[in-house]
Amino acid sequence: MGVALGAGLAVSIAGIGGGIGMGIAGGKAFEAIARQPEVGGDVRTLLFITLAFIETLTIYGLLIAFMLVGKA
Amino acid sequence: MIFGMWDGVLFHLGPIPVDHLIVTEWVLIAIIGLFAMSATKNMQVVPRGLQNAFEAIIIWTYDFFTQLMDEEHVAKKWAPVLTSFFLFILVSNYSGLIPGAAHIQGFQPPTSNWNVTMTLALITFFSIHIAGFSEHGGHYLHHFVSPSWAMLPLNLVEEVAHPLSLTVRLFGNIFGEETVVAYLLFMAPFLVPSAMMGLGLLLGAIQAIVFTILSASYIAAAAGAGH
Numbered sequence: 001m002g003v004a005l006g007a008g009l010a011v012s013i014a015g016i017g018g019g020i021g022m023g024i025a026g027g028k029a030f031e032a033i034a035r036q037p038e039v040g041g042d043v044r045t046l047l048f049i050t051l052a053f054i055e056t057l058t059i060y061g062l063l064i065a066f067m068l069v070g071k072a
Numbered sequence: 073m074i075f076g077m078w079d080g081v082l083f084h085l086g087p088i089p090v091d092h093l094i095v096t097e098w099v100l101i102a103i104i105g106l107f108a109m110s111a112t113k114n115m116q117v118v119p120r121g122l123q124n125a126f127e128a129i130i131i132w133t134y135d136f137f138t139q140l141m142d143e144e145h146v147a148k149k150w151a152p153v154l155t156s157f158f159l160f161i162l163v164s165n166y167s168g169l170i171p172g173a174a175h176i177q178g179f180q181p182p183t184s185n186w187n188v189t190m191t192l193a194l195i196t197f198f199s200i201h202i203a204g205f206s207e208h209g210g211h212y213l214h215h216f217v218s219p220s221w222a223m224l225p226l227n228l229v230e231e232v233a234h235p236l237s238l239t240v241r242l243f244g245n246i247f248g249e250e251t252v253v254a255y256l257l258f259m260a261p262f263l264v265p266s267a268m269m270g271l272g273l274l275l276g277a278i279q280a281i282v283f284t285i286l287s288a289s290y291i292a293a294a295a296g297a298g299h
Contacts (some may be wrong), residue, residue, distance in 0.1 A: 044286065048282060048285055049286060049289060056241050060240065062248050
């Protein structure tokens with residue numbers, strides 16, 4: 001019971017943070033491209049790298065959840 | 073038995089045990105190799121068909137790495153490794169698109185096991201330092217103590233964190249997606265998993281691109297003029 005709750009909380013709390021971060025990063029990138037369409041390529045590459053970094057944190061949460069479920 | 077991995081050793085190659093994942097990788101490498109060979113068999117000045125597609129991939133990646141790394145000779149040196157990463161990870165991610173494949177031995181995508189992704193990340197790890205040393209020689213060591221000596225432990229942690237995060241990102245994404253598809257197949261076998269599998273199509277391509285871009289930017293940072 002406790003392990004299942006912990007696994008759920010691990011992935012959901014990690015998801016909240018990652019979701020907020022990705023939303024801000026993506027929104028700002030779209031703003032930048034809308035203002036200056038000619039830098040679209042550069043911004044897109046940077047956005048991909050940034051999203052990958054943010055996403056890793058969420059994936060760490062997912063990993064902990066898998067580990068907890070595997071242990072139970 | 074950790075993270076859905078079987079200890080199903082098929083046969084031994086000398087002292088090395090060969091399991092089904094390695095055989096799957098061999099098959100994928102053979103598929104990529106056969107495509108590449110048939111594309112370059114009788115090349116023409118005006119490319120058609122498969123040769124055209126491969127030339128488009130090569131030109132696109134060369135341009136992209138040159139733009140990312142700023143220095144053309146570094147990009148030219150490392151583009152073959154990075155493009156191979158991209159092609160192998162893409163084909164490997166897509167090999168799990170058969171419904172429920174993640175739970176049949178031999179059809180599991182190799183990148184959903186972290187032994188495979190850690191191997192790829194270790195290749196990147198050594199590439200970073202080889203690129204750094206071959207560009208700057210012994211001077212490359214200065215970047216480990218770059219603002220001051222007090223930063224040495226933190227810099228070393230960073231060097232370990234790069235391959236670790238590459239490993240976990242690729243493995244977690246592909247394994248997570250396969251697990252979700254498997255659960256959906258178990259709960260509602262018809263039509264419902266197709267939504268997640270459509271997302272998986274996008275995710276497989278994005279993860280291949282992300283792994284390649286991050287490897288390229290780490291190599292560029294080590295080989296660049298900043299150190």
